[in-house]
Amino acid sequence: MNGFVKYLAERLFQLFLVIFLGVSLAFVITTLSPVDPVQVSLSQMTSFGAVDPRSVELMREALEELYGLQGTMLEQYFNFWRRVLTGDFGPSLSAFPTPVMTLIAAAVPWTLGLLGLSLAMTWILGNLLGALAGYFRNNTLLKLSGAAVMALHPVPAYITGLILLLLFGYAWPILPISGGAQMNLQQGFTLEYITSLIRHGLLPAMAMVLVGIGSWFISMRSLVSNIVTDDHVVYAELGGVKSRKIFSQYVARNALLPQVTGLALNLGHIFGGTVIIEFLFNYPGMGRLLIQGIYRGDYSLVLGVTTISIVAVAFAAFVLDLVYPLIDPRVRLG
Amino acid sequence: MSKLLELDQVTKTFQIGGLLDRATLQAVKGVSFDIDDAKAEIFTIVGESGSGKTTIAKMILGNEVPTTGTIRFEGRDVTTVRKRRDRLDFMKRVQPIFQNPFEAFNPLTPIDLFLFTTAKQFCGAKTRAEQESQADKALQHVGLSLAEIKGRYSHELSGGQLQRIAVARALIPEPKLIVADEPVSMVDASLRMSIVNLFQHLRDDLGVSIIYITHDLATAYYISDRVIIMHRGDVVEAGNAQEVLDNPKHEYSTALKNAVLPPDPERASAALRHRRAERQAERA
Amino acid sequence: MFKVLRDLLRYNREFLIGFILTASLVIYASLHFFSPYDNTAIYLLPPDMPPSPDYWLGTTSRGQDIFWQISAALWNTMTFGITVTVISRMLALTMGMISGYIGGRGDRVLMTINDTLIALPNLPILLLVYFVMREQMNWAILAVVTACLSWNYDARIIRSVALSLRQREFTRHAVYAGMSMPQVLVRQHMPYVMPIVFFTAMNNLIFAIGIEVTLAVLGFIDLNRPTIGGMINWANQHQAIVAGVWWWIAFPIIAIVLLFLGLFLLAISINEYIDPRSRLARMGG
């Protein structure tokens, strides 16, 4: 068989295996969760009203039937796969009967938009700073910014966010601290809407960048300090190649390759890793959705989001493996 | 007469190429030779870069599987040696020596560890004392002693010493065959001699056969019994070393021989000038 | 061992600073065994006192002395973080080295497991596990779960180094010296991957502490055990920042920043000490 086809087949198999295993694992853990969606719904309906115990019993039965929660775990498992294969995660139990897909579809643009972008920004900034600091070891400015990044690194996301919120929302209130865009603004490609998106995205994005930059910075700096002693870099220095070029094309570029893998594998953080930031800035992304789902015992929703996350990460890794030869000419597939 | 090692029409094909442009590369094309059990010899493989020498060595050592053909060691197909016990048995009889003495020992672990584990695994030397005596015995063969190297790290020893220790280590299991892939290419002229002299000693005094892979025709001539010359995966010429090298028949062998520069400024520069003129002519 | 420590202390400024920082934090943390107050007791002191000679770091809105709270919290958080780090480093090390060393199909199997774990979103899984375990969930189990979720990326890095080590001549030499796989891995490869282990340990520690804080902020934490996350949670419940009780948040944060910096300095200087290159240079390779 043609080597590439064989490789592709193997890699595809692995992709599906990863997805299958991951989703199954998530399914098991989710279904074991003791939060009972019927109970959550019931207490939501009854918590503020006068309730007659007999009608509560009746309601409980009705809801169980409605939510389709009967059957053994195995049956539910097969059911789940059957639905997933058709791209349907069933109705959300906490926002019954809205389909989980609708909820996810509403959250995804925000997640991809802002959180994806700031992940990208974090990555770029962290790597750039890290590479600069690793290469120009004696630059005071870089040393200082390195120290700042290092000091910020261990600060928990929540605190970073909270401090930003206080600084720019209260002490010097120039930025909105809540939501994804100005209220009641027509969505669309208008300058007004986009400005509003950016203004609202700025604080959470900043928080995410500050939180995430550290680990990229540190790993990039160490990668770079290893690479600068590589023959090709030393030689370029001896060859009088301009240091800007050495930095960008000989050092940073080579050190970046492992970081690209890191980025792909970090995609998962878009779904859930940023919960705290979304939570704090009330941002309408996937992480929030997920936490809500967990709180309310909404298996369908939790599984929906987790499945998408698993598929996305596995797929990103897969695509990365396929295109890696384009980024790194040394790599051969097969 | 039984054979120590037999290669029977061995070929090896590699898949190469990038994402879309794939191809296969025949690194070894139907190579056959054998080494006799009774009489130890130094069997040399020379040839151009990329002609498949290392690949053959790897196949003999069982690190690569031939695409077609068989390699039998003492009658047994080496590809069937897979279980750890069998592997250990096999390795007891066949030992490699690597190209770069500085690379062959982990710079971060003491040298003697290699000697002691070898003694432990292949000669059943359980106690440290037994291991030490085994190691010392082997080291004596290469003109060293354990006292000189005990607890030392590779950087504390010269390349020549290291390469000798590597040989000594390979001797501990009392192997029948040593596969040495360019064991001298990284060292200076003097060291080179000390190692090839050692090979002779092994063959003559210990009865160890050696497959000696090299670019250096001069040393090949100097120590080998038989030689094969490889070119693009094929054996283009084989036979008694001195006969073949004194009197090459194949075009490539001749070219190879002629390319060897003599250690004399006048003749060497003349040879080089000649070669340059030839190349110029070719290009024109 | 002792000599190594002495050398490091004497000749490496970073190590010295890192050592002093870490050691003082550890001492500070272990002081909580001698705390004059019960760590979980509340309203023993006037609440909301700013830092003063009486209460060095102030008191919380719950009437606790922050100095002693941090002392205990640091101890617990460190225990948690270090447990996570140690377990996950061990996992990453073994999986990465084995995977890289055996290569081929075994590598693919291990990496599939690895990728599966990478693809699982950490936080939701942790929360779910938390719910499933309920009462049985204590910090040790949480540490194990966190560790299980955080070794995989680093295992990949270690694997890639192991893959290249596998090609090195000394590896093949070791095999022909009859060394078994564990021997090769431990004696030959470990020294090369240890720097990575130390290095990633830092990020992992931060991750673990971050998880602890995140869970705390979301309210999933054993309130009875003082931890850094727990302190933030309580401060949060008392809206400490808005209420101007900044010292309740600031000092725990400073403590972990210092802890991180201390450990980081230790890690890089130990790395320099054990890094093959500098070690070779030192030995004269």
Place this chain on the structure above:
Amino acid sequence: QDFIAGIPREEALIVQGPEKQNADWFNMWASGGGASHNGQQQLTADTFWFINPEGSGDSAWTNALATERPIYNDDFTQMTVKLREGVYWSDGVEFTAEDVVYTVETQMENPGMGWSAPFQVNVESVEATDDYTVVFNLKQPNSRFHTLFTVRWNAAWIMPKHVFEEVEDPASFAFNPPVSLSAYVLNNYDPNGQWTIWELRDDWERTSIGMTLDEEPDVKYVVYRTAGNPDARVIEQLNHNLDVINDIAPEGMFTIARDAADTTTQWLPGFPFAHPDPTLPAVILNTKIDELSDPRVRWALALMIDIRSVSMGSYRGAANISALAVPPTGAAIPDYFEPMQAWLEDFELDTGSRTIKPYDSTIAEQVATLVRPQWGDSLPEDEDALKRQFGFGWWKNDPEAAGELLESAGFTKQNNQWMTPDGEPFEINLLVEGDNIPTLARAGGIIAQNWSMQGIDAEVQVAGPVFGDRLDVGDFDAAIFWTIETWGGHPDLSFFLESYHSDFIRPIGESQPPRNLQRWENPELDEIIEANRTVGFDDPEVVELGMDFLKLAVEEMPMIPLMAYNKFAPFDTTYWTGYPSIDNPYSASGPFWSNLRYMIVQLDSTEQAD
């Protein structure tokens, strides 16, 4: 730039709202659709009657769609409701009795819809005898049937027949855009569920609330928006971007009171600021657990609590303490608290070795003493006012008596640790919810500490999302939650009491229907409940039965009442004034309450005042 695009800030009231995941869904009657507080129920839904939880007596009762109180027949098997004429749906269709009949019948036919179950249990048939009269025939006598249509927070809202009869399945119909039966109607909403904007109907006068108004309400728009965590909410209010907030920590409230006294107002003008909800947080004791099945043990636990420290710990002293099993708010003050003081003072408890009088009526003063250093001048001097703010009294902290009680119950003390009669260490896990109800988690910490100082192995457990489930199946020793909620504005206790009947008690492990989570079982209790069923809602006997219940609850101590669920709900006065307060309690004081509509139409714009 306007804070809200296209809407003048001075015409809009901005209210803290929930996050509504299924923002496109407005069918309040479907499962999971109702009981939301994004404004739909609060501003567009309507039903027969409202009870103002803050009021007392007649002033608390409002006839909304009905023109008068419910008319029962003698044996309570039939209820007749007279409806208002001239009420219109926002799409111009007139509201009639047919809508009511449709509401009841449709839900009975569709199990799983919000009010389907109670209708099925109670209603034999319903008919519209004319356009403005509805008659309900009940399956069995029920003197409280009307409460299904009486709003404290939520009730059976009337469905628009003309809309729903057009659709195939009323349970899966999104009802978007919703048709309104009250003064406001949907203007716009965020598909992500973060905000919803309601606007005043042009024909606001053609609604039950509009008919009562003399002039057009000033508030043209009501915006419900999510605003993040408590810190963010406080900041947003300080930035004047959120007029009505709720559920902030005491410290957040103090910050607002300190930093923005000029632009905010709240229920109480000074400390403790809070608004007491008619909900009673208590230490719920799982009476089905051996150790806790003995009232002496439960009393011992109560006497080990130092309520002052609980007040300080949970609310920084801003708690409204209650010794009785009823929230100290609204009608309960005149109807229960004031009349029962004498009884409480004389109440005697037999500790096994002696008799004590555990009641301490000076608690208000004691707490006031603790907080005076900080809040001095804002505290009233008057004892009565103090009691209304800090509570009428509580049990003395009497560890000695508690010990005697435990000993008489067969417990022993070894090395400062109490052992159960079985010889095991006496352990109590005190369950709290955690982050969503932080003040009670804080109270839990203190109480556990109180107990452990007395030698009980007590620990707080934060249950988070599984709190409800665990309470439900009895998977706890003790928990802090409310199992008692009342109308607030009415002395009738059937609101929770009905579910306390022993008929409904489930064994541990099975789901207990809401309210009686302590699984308290008592023949006297059953008698009270049964008696209450046969007296009318407004019958004075209701109060007597209520007192009987309260006395029984004191003697039995199935849960240890702590205080009202005080909520901090400051209002921003930059754009609006005229908010309700303790001096003018014309409406409830929080964004969630459905009778918030009565507040909204009363607010005055500061613009016009200028």
Place this chain on the structure above:
Amino acid sequence: MLTTAEAEQRTGTVLEVKNLKAYYQMNYFGVQREVRAVDDITLSIKRNEVYGIAGESSSGKSSLIKTIAGAINPPLRVVDGSVKFDFDGNFVDVYGEPGSMNSARWRHLSYIMQGSMNVLNPVRRVKRSFEDFAFEHMGLSKAEFWPRVRQHLEKLGLNPNVLEAYPHQLSGGMRQRLTIALATVCEPEFIIADEPTTALDVLVQQDVLGLIKDVQERMGSSIIFVTHDMTVHAAIADRIGIVYAGRLVEEGPSIDIFRRPQHPYTAHLISSLPRLGDPKRRQALAGKPPNLADPPPACRFHPRCPLAIDKCKTDNPPLVARETGRVACWRAGEVEVS
């Protein structure tokens, strides 16, 4: 480009190395070591001259050449001495003012490192390397530059198509040749090469040597190169310097070094060379190579020297001029070649 006649006219000294001492000074965690890899070396190289350096492994050849190229990084430090170039009146004092070297790099001086198969950036196409290294220095427009590069490659017998390749796609020999092309494309006056032919098979090795020689002759450059392969020295060096334990022990025209070595070490080196067709047994040097961190006193070769006398152990023989070269040995001249 110079004509051959012009090229041959170039005479005079290009490189002056005076009393050069370069040590590896290490201080890791209290372990202080000083490896005297280059110990008091003085030499000069004339225009149009090919100078070979030979010696044992680890005797400091690479260190010397790195120091000359100004390519040293800590821990290697120049302790004493000077390295001065004279490129047609352009004086460069490598260890004079800092940065003085930069302008000369590649235009006047190029360096082929040891292991030069690996010096090309693995993730950039070969042509990018040419652009990075040479474009700047040649002062040509892009339109002129590429034809020049192609022409240069063709002259060296390389197919210009390799410019499109990535380094890993080329064989070791090919990469070696490309590095040489890269080092010579700017036609520098001075080329420094460290083991340019190691690990190549003899045919390729010959080609590469031919190439170096071509370049050198065409441009009249000077070359200083290191290899432990004596036949390479024989083939291209005009003069050879023998280094032992960080010191220059002998220097002379290559013919003299091979035929009439003066130093016992040189003599040994020559006599140990095996010859095709001559199976005579040859001896390796006995004893241990010296430890440069703690070299033997006086003459560093004395522990292994068959001719050593007491004086050798106490007095360091100076490098003195003989008829054709220089040698540092108390018993120079008494040496016999076997």
